[in-house]
Amino acid sequence: MRHVNLMNQPSQSTRRGSCAFGRLGMPVLAAGVLIISGCEGPQSALATAGTGAERIAGLFWWMLAGALIIWLIVMGIGLYAVRRRERRFTARATHILIVGGGVIFPTLVLAVLLGYGLHLLGELRTPEAGSELHIAVSGEQWWWRVRYSGPDGEAIELANEIRLPVGVTVELRLTSPDVIHSFWIPALGGKMDMIPGRETRLVLEPTRTGVFRGACAEYCGSSHALMAFPVVVMEAAAFDDWLEGQRRPAVSSGNRLARQGEDLFLMNGCGACHSVRGTDADGALGPDLTHLGSRLSIGAATLPNDIDALVRWIAQPQAVKPEARMPGFGMLDETDLHAIATYLKGLQ
Numbered sequence: 001m002r003h004v005n006l007m008n009q010p011s012q013s014t015r016r017g018s019c020a021f022g023r024l025g026m027p028v029l030a031a032g033v034l035i036i037s038g039c040e041g042p043q044s045a046l047a048t049a050g051t052g053a054e055r056i057a058g059l060f061w062w063m064l065a066g067a068l069i070i071w072l073i074v075m076g077i078g079l080y081a082v083r084r085r086e087r088r089f090t091a092r093a094t095h096i097l098i099v100g101g102g103v104i105f106p107t108l109v110l111a112v113l114l115g116y117g118l119h120l121l122g123e124l125r126t127p128e129a130g131s132e133l134h135i136a137v138s139g140e141q142w143w144w145r146v147r148y149s150g151p152d153g154e155a156i157e158l159a160n161e162i163r164l165p166v167g168v169t170v171e172l173r174l175t176s177p178d179v180i181h182s183f184w185i186p187a188l189g190g191k192m193d194m195i196p197g198r199e200t201r202l203v204l205e206p207t208r209t210g211v212f213r214g215a216c217a218e219y220c221g222s223s224h225a226l227m228a229f230p231v232v233v234m235e236a237a238a239f240d241d242w243l244e245g246q247r248r249p250a251v252s253s254g255n256r257l258a259r260q261g262e263d264l265f266l267m268n269g270c271g272a273c274h275s276v277r278g279t280d281a282d283g284a285l286g287p288d289l290t291h292l293g294s295r296l297s298i299g300a301a302t303l304p305n306d307i308d309a310l311v312r313w314i315a316q317p318q319a320v321k322p323e324a325r326m327p328g329f330g331m332l333d334e335t336d337l338h339a340i341a342t343y344l345k346g347l348q
């Protein structure tokens, strides 16, 4: 019983407690508001925009409520033990408390959670009524290769951006050529590993339109944190138009600077790694650039898609993304870099 005596100083601790709460009230409230406002945003698993994310967020809120109730019970028992030191428990009551509260109760709670989690996992992996759209995504170092199946079954390759029609079940087939990544769009659904030599699958069903953010959720090398992508959920008709546009070969903006940029792009060997469909550039090592100008960002969501950012990226990719595989073209003069950037930005 000695340890109980040490903790039991009622009059002092009560006074100090109420004072501390008065002083801490505002900061605690401010922290609470900040934490709750962190639940919003394009990369929040709690601001849901897909059926998978809704189920996961539901599980989170149930767990939070359960944890809060259990915490209150434990605190209640703790306070009771501290305040009521004069009452001794019988050996039987102590035994019931330890076995019941320390073994049976947590086992039951964890078993129910495990059962519910496994049930949820099944629901997340299998679409209810077959997927209507298939997209293959490969995690590269450190960007995303994205392939849509066109109307005739042909592959339409793009990179670092995913667009989805709202209300349509989409199956993503995920893989990687070298290291393990994890594909995650928190607002839409769960995360799934991308494992070399294997194909993993993830089913998503967006429930509202908007622009969200996906990211790599597993450390994969120096630029792991610079490997994100915008996810645009569109109305079905707008999505069809967009996919049809992506299917077509590149159309250059055609002005003099852009034409000069195209020549420089081909002359400097960019086409050895990048494809621009409709030109001689047919490399497959780096991201497809056929409709680069239409994307929301460049460098896998590391820079905005504008001329200055393109110039910066082409001249010194490693300064933006450490250990990026693309060689820098800083030896080109400013005018040439500007011309190439203008050509790429014009690829709508």
Ligand code: CUA
Binding pocket: 139, 142, 180, 181, 182, 216, 217, 218, 219, 220, 221, 224, 225, 227
């Ligand atoms: Cu890819 Cu972390």
